[in-house]
Amino acid sequence: MLRKAFAFAALGLALMAGPLFAGQALAATTQAEPRDIHWSFEGPFGKFDKAQLQRGYKVYREVCSSCHSMDLLYFRNLGQKGGPFYDPKYANPNDNAVVKSLAHDIQVKDIDSDTGDVISRPAGPADKFAAPFPNEPAARASNGGALPPDLSVMAKAREGGPAYIYSILTGFVAPPKGMTVPEDKYYNPYMPGDMTSAMAKGAKVPEGGFIAMPPPLTDGKVTFDDGTKSTVANEARDVSAFLAWAAEPKMEERKAFGLGAMIYLLIFSVLLWFSYKKIWKNVSH
Amino acid sequence: MSGHSTYEPKSGLERWLDSRLPLLRFAHDTVVTFPTPKNLNYWWTFGGILSLMLGLQIVTGIILAMHYVPHVDYAFNSVQRIMRDVNYGWLIRNLHSNGASMFFLAAYIHMFRNLYYGSFKAPREVLWILGCVIYLLMIGTAFFGYVLPWGQMSFHGAVVITNLLGAFPVVGHAITTWLWGGFAVDDPTLNRFFSLHYLLPFMIAGVVGLHVWALHVPGNNNPTGVNVTSPQDTVAFHPYYTVKDGFAISVFLIMYAVFVFYLPDALGDAANYVQANPLVTPAHIVPEWYLLPFYAILRAVPDKLMGVLLMFGAIATLFVLPWLDTSKVRSMRYRPTARLYFFIFAFTCIVLGFCGAHAPDDLVIPGVSGPQFLDANLNSFVWLSRISALFYFVYFWVVTPLLGLFETPLPVPETISSPVLSHPASAPAGAVASPEKRG
Known part of the structure; x- marks a missing residue:
């Protein structure tokens, strides 16, 4: 009986997993598989590496934030449980001294309550991450017509998640022979695209696409306070981890809660199994 | 709800309620004593x-x-x-x-x-x-x-x-x-x-x-x-x-x-x-996994209206199924031929799901450029959807009515209890399961 129960559970899983593994290959669009990279937050017990998130925040703040908004993030998020600057001393992240000072470095627009004038003031923990551009046309105008996407949920909005982001950031390569690269565009094998029309006749069409973002990271671009070597790979890895956290700040809570739920359900199932055996003992079926 | 109710109100309050709104009787007969x-x-x-x-x-x-x-x-x-x-x-x-x-x-x-x-x-x-x-x-x-x-x-x-x-x-x-x-x-x-x-x-x-x-x-x-x-x-x-x-x-x-x-x-x-x-x-619009088979049927047809009708027809078919099945034997335990077709049908539904997840022009077997047949590559998901969708309808409208008329079912037990005692899964080791001989 138990064997049957497992059998149908497995069948159910197989039925559901089918379409998942069917893949999403497109007719002409290609992209390289994201690089295989190990994250501390993988698996059912994975947790974010706090030091890595702090470094990642620094990369975002000093590099990415000059073009990319993160509209869903508030400074207080940095100090909440599971966040990069969480400190158990401050149950309320709005009181967190580090978060306060990080927010204070940023100017945000506000309305003067006395005069109604638009003013600039230092941000507080309750403020949103300030967007670099006031609106979409302004963002496009400053970026050669391309719109730098909001990064709040970027790690969930692309197949491969943080590995995809890491691959894009580290994946800029010299265009292969025979490729015509348009002005203000860069070839990246991890970017989805169709290179057929960009290639000279007869040349092999490579995977990947053009991206409007120039290679954002260079060795030594960000100075890490904890002495971590500031290589492109390290910067990319840390900011990808930071974006993974930003896309789901409650991930650690989810996994911790899940562990309790799984233990509860397993014990409950075992108890029900024995109750079932006991109640049906005298029924031939 | 069916048959004789065995509910007996135990307290004065239950008797009072039972003669006004027999809610507890209903619950008792439905989820407690209901013979299953x-x-x-x-x-x-x-x-x-x-x-x-x-x-x-x-x-x-x-x-x-x-x-x-x-x-x-x-x-x-x-x-x-x-x-x-x-x-x-x-x-x-x-x-x-x-x-x-x-x-x-x-x-x-x-x-x-x-x-x-x-x-x-x-x-x-x-x-x-x-x-x-x-x-x-x-x-x-x-x-x-x-x-x-x-x-x-x-x-x-x-x-x-x-x-x-x-x-x-x-x-x-x-x-x-x-x-x-x-x-x-x-x-x-x-x-x-x-x-x-x-x-x-x-x-x-x-x-x-x-x-x-x-x-x-x-x-x-x-x-x-x-x-x-x-x-x-x-x-x-x-x-x-x-x-x-x-x-x-x-x-x-x-x-x-x-x-x-x-x-x-x-x-x-x-x-x-x-x-x-x-x-x-x-680039690729797909529904959630549970609707993929119908999406595949929709896209299998070059004509939009026909595709829509066929997709709705796939569900409408289910409504008339009781009148398509001509077999007097309910359980496929005793219908080996029907069972075979059933498993092919279940497999077809999964294949349709795969087809729905892929772009119609994608190749089923990657790297093999099959021959062009009518409007599409024979090795593309379009053709796999078409063949599968065809079998989906053939199963209900042809196989199911005909099987009931032509198949020879195995002997069916007279009562539930007779095969229960000798079902291979519950029979003691060494016992031979032969429900048909028990009469």
Whole structure:
């Protein structure tokens, strides 16, 4: 009986997993598989590496934030449980001294309550991450017509998640022979695209696409306070981890809660199994 | 609900209530003493699982609706706010979004169980049709619900599906405009979809009431497909099936929890984490996994209207199934030929799901450029969908009626109890199972 129960559970899983593994290959669009990279937050017990998130925040703040908004993030998020600057001393992240000072470095627009004038003031923990551009046309105008996407949920909005982001950031390569690269565009094998029309006749069409973002990271671009070597790979890895956290700040809570739920359900199932055996003992079926 | 009631009011209050509104008598007869065949296997536990899933979806949905904002400018961010700022909002939302998949998974197992054991046959046709109505309502609810997060797949999925109705001649265009509340999928569409998404589950609950009612008149079918003939064939629903269903529900919840806590986005599409943008169409628009087979049937046909009709026909066929099946034997345990076709059919449905997930022009076997046949490559998913869709209809409209007339079924046991005692699974080691010789 138990064997049957497992059998149908497995069948159910197989039925559901089918379409998942069917893949999403497109007719002409290609992209390289994201690089295989190990994250501390993988698996059912994975947790974010706090030091890595702090470094990642620094990369975002000093590099990415000059073009990319993160509209869903508030400074207080940095100090909440599971966040990069969480400190158990401050149950309320709005009181967190580090978060306060990080927010204070940023100017945000506000309305003067006395005069109604638009003013600039230092941000507080309750403020949103300030967007670099006031609106979409302004963002496009400053970026050669391309719109730098909001990064709040970027790690969930692309197949491969943080590995995809890491691959894009580290994946800029010299265009292969025979490729015509348009002005203000860069070839990246991890970017989805169709290179057929960009290639000279007869040349092999490579995977990947053009991206409007120039290679954002260079060795030594960000100075890490904890002495971590500031290589492109390290910067990319840390900011990808930071974006993974930003896309789901409650991930650690989810996994911790899940562990309790799984233990509860397993014990409950075992108890029900024995109750079932006991109640049906005298029924031939 | 059926047969003689054995309920005896124990206290004065119960007697008082019983002579005014026999609610407790009803509950007692329905979920306590209801005689249930004693040989039901685990495939019969999905009715209970489905009731639980409906309840869970309604409860989590009501809580989500407290925080959700049905407006094109705020919907996406309000869902993110639920994930980030609402206490346990991530849990409620993961339960709800993955719950839809679990609900469909359980419904599909429930339906395939029904097909295999012939439960839809007389006297349970109405029960089956009510089930089909529930399934239709589920599809509607799931579709409306998928639009609400207002991601790229939500929006463009809504555009594709609502545009299907435009395929109908003369009135099609008017219908889509009426449905959208404008000339494109926009704020009025999102608002009404939210309203309908809240309404339909309660309609489902109502039909589930009728479904259970229609179940309790003839009683459960069972793996032998043989009618209950004596009280020895049955046990009381409680505690026998409450505990067995309870165990199955608990195991099902473990699988559900794996998705909720460890793979919350595995069944969704990454594109739905990008806010809807009417100006940017995703390269590859796909519905959720549970609707992929129908999507494949839709795209198998070059003509839009024919595709739409065929897709609806695939579901409409289910409604008339009780009159397509000519076999007097319910359970496929005793119909080896029918069983073979059943498994081919189940496999076909999975293949159709694969086809729905792929772009029609993709190659089934990568790297092999098959011959061009009519309008498409023979090795493309278009042709695989066509062959599979053809078998889907052939199974119901040709195989099912003919099998009943021409196959030779195995001997069917006279009563439920006779094969039960000698079923290979429960027989002592060494005993030879030969139900047909027991007479």
